[in-house]
Amino acid sequence: MSGPAFSDVLAAAARIAPHVHHTPVVRSHLLDEWAGAAMHLKTENLQRVGAFKMRGATNAVLQLSDEVAARGVAAHSSGNHAQALALAARVRGIPAHIVMPRDAPAVKKAAVAGYGARIIECEPTQAAREAAVADVIAETGAVEIHPYDNDHIIAGAGTAALELMREVTDLDAVVAPVGGGGLLSGTSLAVHGIDPAVRVIGAEPLAADDAARSLAAGHPLPQPSPTTIADGLRTGLSERTFAIISAHAEQIVTVTEDQIVEAMRMVWTRAKLIIEPSAAVAVAAVRSLDLRGARTGVILSGGNVDLDALPW
Amino acid sequence: MSGPAFSDVLAAAARIAPHVHHTPVVRSHLLDEWAGAAMHLKTENLQRVGAFKMRGATNAVLQLSDEVAARGVAAHSSGNHAQALALAARVRGIPAHIVMPRDAPAVKKAAVAGYGARIIECEPTQAAREAAVADVIAETGAVEIHPYDNDHIIAGAGTAALELMREVTDLDAVVAPVGGGGLLSGTSLAVHGIDPAVRVIGAEPLAADDAARSLAAGHPLPQPSPTTIADGLRTGLSERTFAIISAHAEQIVTVTEDQIVEAMRMVWTRAKLIIEPSAAVAVAAVRSLDLRGARTGVILSGGNVDLDALPW
Numbered sequence: 001m002s003g004p005a006f007s008d009v010l011a012a013a014a015r016i017a018p019h020v021h022h023t024p025v026v027r028s029h030l031l032d033e034w035a036g037a038a039m040h041l042k043t044e045n046l047q048r049v050g051a052f053k054m055r056g057a058t059n060a061v062l063q064l065s066d067e068v069a070a071r072g073v074a075a076h077s078s079g080n081h082a083q084a085l086a087l088a089a090r091v092r093g094i095p096a097h098i099v100m101p102r103d104a105p106a107v108k109k110a111a112v113a114g115y116g117a118r119i120i121e122c123e124p125t126q127a128a129r130e131a132a133v134a135d136v137i138a139e140t141g142a143v144e145i146h147p148y149d150n151d152h153i154i155a156g157a158g159t160a161a162l163e164l165m166r167e168v169t170d171l172d173a174v175v176a177p178v179g180g181g182g183l184l185s186g187t188s189l190a191v192h193g194i195d196p197a198v199r200v201i202g203a204e205p206l207a208a209d210d211a212a213r214s215l216a217a218g219h220p221l222p223q224p225s226p227t228t229i230a231d232g233l234r235t236g237l238s239e240r241t242f243a244i245i246s247a248h249a250e251q252i253v254t255v256t257e258d259q260i261v262e263a264m265r266m267v268w269t270r271a272k273l274i275i276e277p278s279a280a281v282a283v284a285a286v287r288s289l290d291l292r293g294a295r296t297g298v299i300l301s302g303g304n305v306d307l308d309a310l311p312w
Numbered sequence: 313m314s315g316p317a318f319s320d321v322l323a324a325a326a327r328i329a330p331h332v333h334h335t336p337v338v339r340s341h342l343l344d345e346w347a348g349a350a351m352h353l354k355t356e357n358l359q360r361v362g363a364f365k366m367r368g369a370t371n372a373v374l375q376l377s378d379e380v381a382a383r384g385v386a387a388h389s390s391g392n393h394a395q396a397l398a399l400a401a402r403v404r405g406i407p408a409h410i411v412m413p414r415d416a417p418a419v420k421k422a423a424v425a426g427y428g429a430r431i432i433e434c435e436p437t438q439a440a441r442e443a444a445v446a447d448v449i450a451e452t453g454a455v456e457i458h459p460y461d462n463d464h465i466i467a468g469a470g471t472a473a474l475e476l477m478r479e480v481t482d483l484d485a486v487v488a489p490v491g492g493g494g495l496l497s498g499t500s501l502a503v504h505g506i507d508p509a510v511r512v513i514g515a516e517p518l519a520a521d522d523a524a525r526s527l528a529a530g531h532p533l534p535q536p537s538p539t540t541i542a543d544g545l546r547t548g549l550s551e552r553t554f555a556i557i558s559a560h561a562e563q564i565v566t567v568t569e570d571q572i573v574e575a576m577r578m579v580w581t582r583a584k585l586i587i588e589p590s591a592a593v594a595v596a597a598v599r600s601l602d603l604r605g606a607r608t609g610v611i612l613s614g615g616n617v618d619l620d621a622l623p624w
Binding site: 021026027028029044045048050204265268269271272273275276303307308310312 | 333336338339340341357358360362577578581583584585587588615619620622624
């Protein structure tokens with residue numbers, strides 16, 4: 001498996017540019033003081049669908065042949081990938097079939113439906129989700145777009161860090177959260193494609209620390225029963241993302257649930273940006289490191305939260 | 313009274329550039345659908361101290377002679393001007409004396425103190441505030457920097473719209489909230505200095521509609537007992553701001569408290585930006601107008617809110 005390369009990130013950036021936001025890089029002196037580092041916040045919470053996922057989904061959907069695309073795309077997801085794939089399919093004018101567990105929040109189902117996707121409900125188990133996707137593929141001929149174990153998704157995800165590296169040309173380190181590893185993989189390719197000397201650091205919840213354990217073990221380990229508030233980071237690495245991350249990431253920093261909530265609130269309060277817990281994991285990791293004022297890029301991965309159920 | 317001119321806004325932009333953020337212009341398709349206009353959000357909530365006030369305060373403080381500056385600056389304010397003047401003074405390395413009512417939120421006092429200002433507490437009445445400022449000026453020789461009835465403050469406030477007009481070169485209209493009128497005055501000078509054909513529209517709470525009534529009457533009317541949630545917009549126009557606004561603003565749109573809260577929540581939910589009620593007034597105004605997709609600039613004036621007392 002050769003996997004995606006920096007050139008794929010460059011190509012993705014050109015391909016998706018008409019359909020995604022070039023998100024701003026935001027600074028906050030007060031947040032820097034708190035974190036102990038000069039943070040350059042890449043605001044993917046301001047991306048379409050409120051998450052970096054729009055980049056990969058768009059890159060994947062745009063590369064389908066017309067014949068394949070006409071049959072539609074499919075995925076199981078209760079998170080940001082569902083919305084991103086639904087919108088990317090609408091951008092191309094093709095069907096999207098999204099398998100969502102019955103207990104997914106109504107607001108997430110409404111968002112996916114709002115982008116014109118067909119929602120297939122299933123029992124809230126991994127087996128039921130995979131079976132439902134297999135059924136819809138058998139029925140429609142749709143192609144499955146995996147949320148991270150996919151070269152096009154990874155290359156698309158990397159375009160956020162590519163924009164960041166081009167805009168801030170003297171970074172010392174770039175920090176991104178890691179769940180399934182798509183974002184950190186793409187970030188690795190983009191950062192080291194531009195400057196191999198820049199440190200690439202992953203951030204994950206201690207309560208879902210499979211990436212840290214996997215790097216220590218030298219092979220991907222599963223993530224059984226994660227309990228973190230960072231709902232976007234509960235998945236485990238694939239062979240594909242493990243290979244990229246282990247080649248590029250200097251370390252995976254783990255943070256506690258309390259650190260995640262504290263960082264989330266600090267970003268809301270100081271930087272006036274609504275970020276979800278998964279994005280706060282990266283900010284919490286910066287504070288927990290001794291970066292001594294290093295110029296640090298931070299990928300704020302998304303901002304989809306329930307305003308009526310805030311964790312403080 | 314000649315008042316500030318477009319050239320003053322241009323000079324202010326150059327003067328304050330090293331000390332303030334060039335804030336991004338943010339788009340949100342979903343927010344546009346809701347509002348019925350293509351909104352270009354000038355994110356002054358991401359400005360230093362979380363509000364556009366940093367621009368005017370910096371412009372005013374930097375224009376003091378060394379001799380005057382050394383004696384310090386003074387103001388009475390329980391809002392964003394207090395923090396902005398405190399930080400602007402710290403930037404110049406001079407004292408700031410901020411009169412705040414005893415019942416001002418502890419978090420606001422802490423923020424002002426955090427910027428190194430001296431806080432003088434007084435009874436929560438206009439008379440007590442003005443007397444306390446007079447006392448501190450008599451005692452220290454400090455110069456009062458009024459929050460809006462000041463040419464330098466107005467010119468500095470206009471630099472936000474200046475940046476917006478330079479970045480988005482084909483706007484049809486620019487909407488800004490109006491309280492004392494400093495922001496709308498500066499916005500008027502900047503917008504019409506660049507393109508006199510662009511519509512300048514003010515937005516204010518119906519519960520504090522002195523600007524709308526003043527424009528209708530042809531002279532500034534007071535704002536007795538405003539009760540709006542938009543705490544930044546409870547003040548009334550001065551002769552100075554009335555003169556500029558009446559010469560430039562096409563209209564003042566008034567919005568209800570329910571419209572303000574709805575718009576605030578929509579910006580949080582759709583655009584992932586934390587804005588305060590005063591900023592939401594401008595967004596609510598856009599929605600209430602029939603702009604039919606017009607390219608509209610909106611000044612999001614600030615983002616300082618109490619996360620533990622949200623209005624929904």
